[in-house]
Amino acid sequence: MTSEQHLNADQAKKCLKEQLNRIGDIEQRELKNEGEHTLLVYLKSMCDPVMINDNLINRFYELNSLDLYEQFLRSFPSSMEPKDEQELLRNILRGCVAIFIRDRVLLFDAVLVNASFIQPASTENVIQGPDDSFTENIEVNLNLVRHRYQTTDLKTEFMTVGKISQTRIIIMYDALKVEETVLQELKKRLSELKTDIVQSASEIERHTMHPRFRLYPTLMLTERPDRTVLNISQGKIAILMDSTGYALLLPAIFNDFFTAMDDKIQLPPIGWFLKAIRYIALFVTVLMPSFYVAFTSYNPEILRMQVTLLIAGSRATVPYPSFFEVIFMLLAMEFLTEASVRLPKAIGQTATTVGGLILGTAATEAGLVSNIMIILVSAVAITNFVIPITMMSSGIRVTKYLFIVLATFFGLVGIVLGVVAMIMYLTSLRSFGKPYLKMFAVDRNKKGDQRSG
Known part of the structure; x- marks a missing residue:
């Protein structure tokens, strides 16, 4: 669909560069063919790669004309032209692809739904509320979190741990609410991880926390995306790990382990x-x-x-x-x-x-x-x-x-x-510096935001 007021492509690119920094799953795909040029920007965890490849990339090279390509894109009922930067960001976070054609920006709906891979939670059952759980695929887990936390403040940083296993992990946090000292300490401990094989999130908890011989856990393992999203909104950090259906949440205090998701619903x-x-x-x-x-x-x-x-x-x-x-x-x-x-x-x-x-x-x-x-x-x-x-x-x-x-x-x-x-x-x-017996995980004396304890 067309609009008399349209978003300038250069302004949109500048906005995306500022807002989507430190997001590891952002993808920028540049397409060139006989002088024609276009740019695709989308979140890999939120968009269907098959739909992008068939309807956007292949069609660009088959049509050989930006005018025909634009007409083809506008023929889709879900295609639209954003009116401002906020609408552009909101739709990218929802699962749309931003397509830069000359001085225009189009949005193509390519949202990825992984319903067939999701199983009910087995260790953290709830009476009411969402019943889905993480899977062993890190991209699917990232998709589950992003569907519930659609903001550019949600940052994702990719790392690998294990000298031999080279296991992928994702560090997720809200840039406005996370405590920077906790984030830097986590990155430091992960970079110092010397073990050869890492196959479960509990191994990261065991090797990174001090002292190592503890009777009680100081990081929380959860299989529930809704608990993960809730903790990120409170300023905590979540670690997603490939090949395991659990997320690691930190910092974690004693009271957190006695809180069920039903408590928030009741x-x-x-x-x-x-x-x-x-x-x-x-x-x-x-x-x-x-x-x-x-x-x-x-x-x-x-x-x-x-x-x-x-x-x-x-x-x-x-x-x-x-x-x-x-x-x-x-x-x-x-x-x-x-x-x-x-x-x-x-x-x-x-x-x-x-x-x-x-x-x-x-x-x-x-x-x-x-x-x-x-x-x-x-x-x-x-x-x-x-x-x-x-x-x-x-x-x-x-x-x-x-x-x-x-x-x-x-x-x-x-x-x-x-x-x-x-x-x-x-x-x-x-x-990570937070007292274990502190009863509430949110500090209210931080400037401007509620931060995790």
Whole structure:
């Protein structure tokens, strides 16, 4: 379609050069044929390469005339001529190709939709909201993010890691909201990565963060594009990696790992309630086994007389101390959990469910464990799976054994000392300079923008 007011091609090129800098997936294709000249500008991650090749590049060389080429382009219903620079940028970010012909600019709709490659999320399920997840193709993942974050402030920088694997990664951030010191520190650590093979995003987390021997993750892995977009809008940095269906988000604080995407969709009071449930589950799964050991072996006088007698009666046939009883059942639960992950999906759930029922019933009837112990182990297993991010729940699984050891040797005093030591350890952790126990990931004292914490 034509317009009396049209955007000047030179002005448009200058605008695109200013606005689309530091965007690694921008493509500029210059076409020349017998004195005729045109320029194509588009985002590779947002445009269909087959459509561009068939309708734009091949037709340019077949028609041999810019006038015929322009008429051909204007014949498409989706073709248009932008009226100003903002309309030009908006359509390029949406998936259009900017075609510079003489002193005119045309937009050709070549948006790429990767619906056939997208699978539902498997580890971060949601009740409401988008259910798509990242794939193992880095271009598809970039397309998923750009469809949700259509602004020229979203910058993409390409790098390779791994001396042998030469794995491609993309660093994505909002130039207006990102903290420059965090971005430079990330690039420095990635450039110093000396490992030969990098095949998963978790390897980058393990090799780039300090100290390397940590109990809790300081970067977040997610398979959800909507979580990635939300974190980028908060000033964080996302790393997309080829051949893996996960994105790496940083900086990440302790509170981030207890936030699910459902919290943003639900009404605020419901979201606060759900997050409170997760923190209650954290204390239950970490402290309940150690409290059982402490109350049974060291400090039974703290409980009411009826509860103490109930526990003593339940353990009347158990031949060994509570420490061995707890460790035996918790390790059995760990074995069942690992078996459910490693077994084929067709028999995994059935085998572990039946195995758990048989093991618990037989152990109770044989007098090896008490009935209360079965209830306790079930509660610990359930509450551990309440934590939405798998990386954090794995660290929590290890933590409860440390508290059991402290309760075995020191009773309630050991548990109190363990809680104090754990808080001190968490406060000492940093994620790219951000305090790990900071409750909110957004700094409001930055100039002009909200920045990530």
